[in-house]
Amino acid sequence: MVKLRYSSGKVLSGNVHKIGVLALGSHMENHGAALPIDTDSKIAAYLSLQVALRTGAKFLGILYAATEYDYVKHGKHMDVQDLVEKRLKPTLQAAWKCLKIDKIVLVNGHGGNLLVKNHIPKLEKELGLKILFNNKVVEIEGPHAGTGELSMGAVLGIVDVERLEEHCHFEKYPEVGMVGLKEARNASKGIDNGARELLNRGVCVDLELGEYLLESAIENIIKDVVYLLNETEKIE
Numbered sequence: 001m002v003k004l005r006y007s008s009g010k011v012l013s014g015n016v017h018k019i020g021v022l023a024l025g026s027h028m029e030n031h032g033a034a035l036p037i038d039t040d041s042k043i044a045a046y047l048s049l050q051v052a053l054r055t056g057a058k059f060l061g062i063l064y065a066a067t068e069y070d071y072v073k074h075g076k077h078m079d080v081q082d083l084v085e086k087r088l089k090p091t092l093q094a095a096w097k098c099l100k101i102d103k104i105v106l107v108n109g110h111g112g113n114l115l116v117k118n119h120i121p122k123l124e125k126e127l128g129l130k131i132l133f134n135n136k137v138v139e140i141e142g143p144h145a146g147t148g149e150l151s152m153g154a155v156l157g158i159v160d161v162e163r164l165e166e167h168c169h170f171e172k173y174p175e176v177g178m179v180g181l182k183e184a185r186n187a188s189k190g191i192d193n194g195a196r197e198l199l200n201r202g203v204c205v206d207l208e209l210g211e212y213l214l215e216s217a218i219e220n221i222i223k224d225v226v227y228l229l230n231e232t233e234k235i236e
Contacts (some may be wrong), residue, residue: 006235011056012225015232019057019225020101022091023048026066026110029075032176033163035153037075039145040066043152044109047137051107051221055229060095060104065085067174068112069091071187074175080115084123088116092127103130103228107221111138130231137217143177144196148205151210159205168203176203179209 006014025041036042045062052059065087068077078087095101109115117133124131140146150167153159169175174180177198178191185192 008058016056016225016229018101018232019103019105019228020095021048021057021105021107022060023062024066024106024108024110024113024116025062026075026077026112027064030175032173033166034160035110035145035197037061039149039153039158040110040112041136042156042158043137046108046156047109047221048107050218051225057225057227058099061111062080064093066110066113067115072112072181074153074181077112078152084119089123092123092129093136096127096129100186105221105224106131106133106229108133108135109137130228132228134221134224136197136211136220138215140213143198145176146198147206147209148213150203151206152213154205154207155210160206164205173224180189
């Protein structure tokens with residue numbers, strides 16, 4: 001039987017291979033005129049891959065589904081219970097079985113997926129895994145499809161710059177800043193504040209800001225990987 005060389009290559013430690021990084025995004029969600037409907041997925045996948053490259057943790061790709069609060073209607077999502085049981089749980093089971101991964105960092109790029117956090121303790125118990133939920137990029141990016149996401153998207157090359165002027169036509173693109181999503185604004189003070197902020201400041205592309213947001217999120221996720229690695233090495 002082949003003996004695998006877990007300490008080879010650029011890795012923090014051979015034990016880092018027991019840690020997986022899985023992106024959570026949203027593949028079908030409107031993001032105005034200048035950003036694609038899978039913006040959250042592309043950002044989350046980029047962050048996850050960068051963390052895997054820099055630490056040696058296993059890159060597990062991205063979950064092909066997302067959930068959302070019932071009062072936010074700007075895309076196609078599934079019920080959180082179905083997401084956890086039918087999509088996330090089997091993916092984590094496969095990672096454990098096939099790759100011998102026992103610790104996971106979920107890298108979230110879509111606000112609605114926060115609903116998954118409530119299910120993590122049960123998943124950990126059922127699967128025997130340690131799971132961390134990293135929501136850093138959602139926390140720092142600002143209003144939906146606003147300057148933060150546009151700037152990160154521009155760094156990644158997914159922005160259609162010729163449609164930037166059209167992006168803030170809120171009657172056509174009510175999801176930008178959630179300005180036109182009245183139900184969401186009424187249900188969430190945070191969403192309403194974000195909409196007001198966008199209305200007051202407008203949107204722009206700031207490459208320096210985009211790079212800062214991406215790098216800040218990457219560094220924060222790496223801290224989670226290092227924490228899990230330290231926990232592994234304490235046991236051993």
